Amino acid sequence: MGITANSVWNNCLAFIQDNIQPQAFKTWFEPIEAIKLQDNALSIQVPSKFFYEWLEEHYVKLLKVALTKELGEGAKLVYIIRMENTYGNSEPFTERIPSTNRGNVSPQEMDVPIHSKNPELKNPFVIPGIRNIKIESQLNPNYNFENFLEGDSNRLARSAGMAVANKPGGTSFNPLLIFGGVGLGKTHLAHAIGVEIKDKYPERTVLYISAEKFTQQYIESVKKNTRNDFIHFYQLIDVLIIDDVQFLSGKTGTQDVFFHIFNHLHQNGKQVILTSDKAPVDMQDIEQRLLSRFKWGLSAELQNPDYETRISILKNKLYRDGVEMPEDIIEYVAKHIKTNIRELEGAIISLIAQSSFNKKEVTLELAQQVVEKFVKNTKREVSIDYIQKVVSDYFEMDVATLQSKTRKRHIVQARQLAMFFAKKYTKASLASIGSQIGKRDHATVLHACKTVDNLAETDKQFRKYIEDLTKKFA
Ligand code: ADP
Ligand code: MG
Numbered sequence: 001m002g003i004t005a006n007s008v009w010n011n012c013l014a015f016i017q018d019n020i021q022p023q024a025f026k027t028w029f030e031p032i033e034a035i036k037l038q039d040n041a042l043s044i045q046v047p048s049k050f051f052y053e054w055l056e057e058h059y060v061k062l063l064k065v066a067l068t069k070e071l072g073e074g075a076k077l078v079y080i081i082r083m084e085n086t087y088g089n090s091e092p093f094t095e096r097i098p099s100t101n102r103g104n105v106s107p108q109e110m111d112v113p114i115h116s117k118n119p120e121l122k123n124p125f126v127i128p129g130i131r132n133i134k135i136e137s138q139l140n141p142n143y144n145f146e147n148f149l150e151g152d153s154n155r156l157a158r159s160a161g162m163a164v165a166n167k168p169g170g171t172s173f174n175p176l177l178i179f180g181g182v183g184l185g186k187t188h189l190a191h192a193i194g195v196e197i198k199d200k201y202p203e204r205t206v207l208y209i210s211a212e213k214f215t216q217q218y219i220e221s222v223k224k225n226t227r228n229d230f231i232h233f234y235q236l237i238d239v240l241i242i243d244d245v246q247f248l249s250g251k252t253g254t255q256d257v258f259f260h261i262f263n264h265l266h267q268n269g270k271q272v273i274l275t276s277d278k279a280p281v282d283m284q285d286i287e288q289r290l291l292s293r294f295k296w297g298l299s300a301e302l303q304n305p306d307y308e309t310r311i312s313i314l315k316n317k318l319y320r321d322g323v324e325m326p327e328d329i330i331e332y333v334a335k336h337i338k339t340n341i342r343e344l345e346g347a348i349i350s351l352i353a354q355s356s357f358n359k360k361e362v363t364l365e366l367a368q369q370v371v372e373k374f375v376k377n378t379k380r381e382v383s384i385d386y387i388q389k390v391v392s393d394y395f396e397m398d399v400a401t402l403q404s405k406t407r408k409r410h411i412v413q414a415r416q417l418a419m420f421f422a423k424k425y426t427k428a429s430l431a432s433i434g435s436q437i438g439k440r441d442h443a444t445v446l447h448a449c450k451t452v453d454n455l456a457e458t459d460k461q462f463r464k465y466i467e468d469l470t471k472k473f474a
Contacts, residue, residue, distance in 0.1 A: 003070075008042055009034030012066040019062060028055060041076040042067065052079050135237070137198060137206040143191035149316055151309025154185060157300035161189050165196035168204065168239050168271040173298040175262070175272035177245075179279050180302030181427055183342035186275040189302070190241050193273055197239050204238040211247035215254045222253070234261040241273040245294075249285040259290050266296075282429045284446065305341060310334040313341060314348050323352050329367045336371045347374045382473055384422045384436045390472050391418040394465075403438030413455075416448035417465060423449050425473055 009032075017025050031051070035043040046052050055063070067075040145165075150158055157178050164176050176193075178186050194206045221230035234240065240261075248255050265272055276283065279301070280294045305313065311334045318325055329351070337344045350370050355362045392402045395414045402414050415437060422433040423445065430442035437445075455462040 003037065005034040005037040005042060008037055008067075008070045009044065011070050012063070015066045015069065016059075016062055020059075028059065035080055040071050040074040041078050042071065043078040043080055045080040047081075049081055052081055055079075135205050135207060137194060138208045139194045139198065139206065140191050140208075141195055143188045144195045145192045147316065147320070148185065148188055148192050149309060149313050151305055151312070153303040153305045153309055154189070157189060157302050160298050160300045161193045162196075164271060164273065165193045165200065168197050168201065169269040174266065175274050175294060175297040177274045177276060177280065177294050177297065177299040178302060179276045179299060181277060181304070181339065183340035184302040184304065185341055186277075186302060187243055190243055190273055190275050194239065194241050197271075201238075205236065206239040206241070207234075207237045208241040208243065210243045211245045214242060214258070215247065215251055218254045218257055227257070231257060231261055235264045237265065237270065239271045239273070240265060243275045244277065245274045245286075246276045246278055246283060248290075249283060252287065255287050255290050259287070259293070262290075262293055266293075272297075279429065281431065281442065284449070304339045305344075307334060310338070310341075310344055313344060317345055317348055318352075321352060323356075325351070325362060328364060329362055332364060332367045333371055337374060343374050347371055350374075382425045384418075384426055384428060384433060387421045387425065387473070388418050388437060391421065391469060394469060394472070405438070413462070413465075416451050417469060419445045419448035420452040420466075421469060421473060 013029060016029055028051070031047050033045045035045050037043070046055065063077060064075075067077060145158075145162065148154075148158065157180075160173050160176055161178070163171050164173050178189055180186055191208060194208050197204060198206050218227075218230060221227050242258075248258065262272060274294065280291050280299055283291060283294075286294075311330060314330050314334055318330075325348075330348075333344065333347050333351070337347055347370050350373075351362050351367060354360055354366060354370070360366065388399050388402055391414055392399045395402075395410065397411065397414065401411060402418060404411065406412075418437055419433055419440075422428060422437065423430070426433070428436070430445040434440040434442050434445045452462075452466070456466055
């Protein structure tokens with residue numbers, strides 16, 4: 001019989017039991033489960049973070065002696081912490097435990113590692129905390145480079161991503177900021193980079209997280225008074241991927257904490273990868289100091305895929321699903337869905353489903369119906385010219401007046417509303433909106449948007465303008 005996690009741990013327990021009070025043994029050691037043994041590292045599962053701290057504080061020496069007896073000088077102890085409560089078990093940060101199913105782990109593990117109140121913990125035997133706790137990367141292996149098809153629209157971002165994956169932290173693309181509209185592959189590419197790094201450098205700690213979850217965790221940590229632990233946890237990551245950072249806009253507390261984490265990682269040569277639906281210049285309500293950090297590295301845009309790329313994405317999807325589809329159908333779909341790869345995929349999946357469930361042949365007519373459904377559901381993009389026209393008409397003035405330099409209040413307000421709606425309903429940058437609405441700069445547009453927001457809250461008449469106009473655009 002070879003040695004197993006259980007046999008090692010049972011021997012340790014026998015030794016420990018001989019050396020401490022029965023009550024203490026019952027309280028602190030019986031609840032522990034040995035999970036696995038790999039090389040010289042024994043993984044044990046403890047019920048809570050508090051439990052772990054207690055063990056580290058009171059029994060680290062004893063554990064060391066016991067384990068060294070069993071495994072020799074190189075022995076290591078890995079803690080796995082079981083979930084204390086049930087919120088968000090979607091967030092298994094520490095290693096999930098393969099052999100026991102109740103071992104869900106929660107976000108609070110992130111505060112595990114951090115503290116070492118006890119100076120003895122410097123002991124290399126049990127390097128306390130996170131270094132011994134594996135962090136699940138939260139990566140989706142289906143989002144990889146292989147199925148992220150290359151085209152003119154994504155070439156820069158894709159190859160920058162590759163470069164980062166080859167040398168995380170070692171290129172000037174740090175941070176790498178990937179930006180672009182909805183459904184253009186930001187999340188996919190961000191995962192692909194992480195997956196590739198995990199593949200090339202299995203020992204590095206990679207973590208993917210959406211800015212939204214990051215924010216929730218941060219708020220939670222503030223409530224639980226574990227803000228420092230939160231920061232320390234993130235400072236231990238080698239490759240940090242934060243998706244949709246535009247979500248941080250207006251959230252000053254989270255921005256602040258992210259700023260500290262970012263600086264720490266950057267200074268230590270760790271890689272940061274960010275995605276956003278806007279270019280840094282167009283991000284609103286993000287602190288300047290953070291924005292300037294975003295610009296340190298490379299901002300790479302994912303643009304709308306060209307026709308060729310759309311065709312190859314469709315064909316690749318069909319190929320992977322083992323489905324054949326007439327060429328003219330593929331072309332039809334590619335011609336009509338242009339600005340969102342998620343919709344492109346959605347349409348083809350829907351066609352595949354129709355043909356296989358209903359045993360219907362995929363005809364051009366069916367393709368037309370499906371595409372129409374998809375295109376209808378997508379908000380048609382209104383142009384800035386159209387917006388200016390509608391707003392001018394509404395206030396019974398002409399577009400030239402709306403654009404003029406006058407400071408007359410009602411004209412200024414009309415202009416600000418036009419800017420506000422242009423921001424809301426088009427993908428144009430602040431700078432481009434400004435230049436099209438009377439040659440103003442981006443700061444003026446930003447100011448206009450804020451003014452409209454404020455007035456919407458405080459001024460009833462103004463709110464009515466917004467409602468009326470919104471109806472005209474929606
Ligand atoms: P975003 O995060 O920008 O909204 P996603 O990354 O979620 O977009 O991508 C939307 C869908 O399009 C995903 O299913 C993704 O796999 C697919 N996709 C995006 N870009 C590509 C590409 N270059 N090649 C293949 N599939 C892609
Ligand atoms: Mg996304």
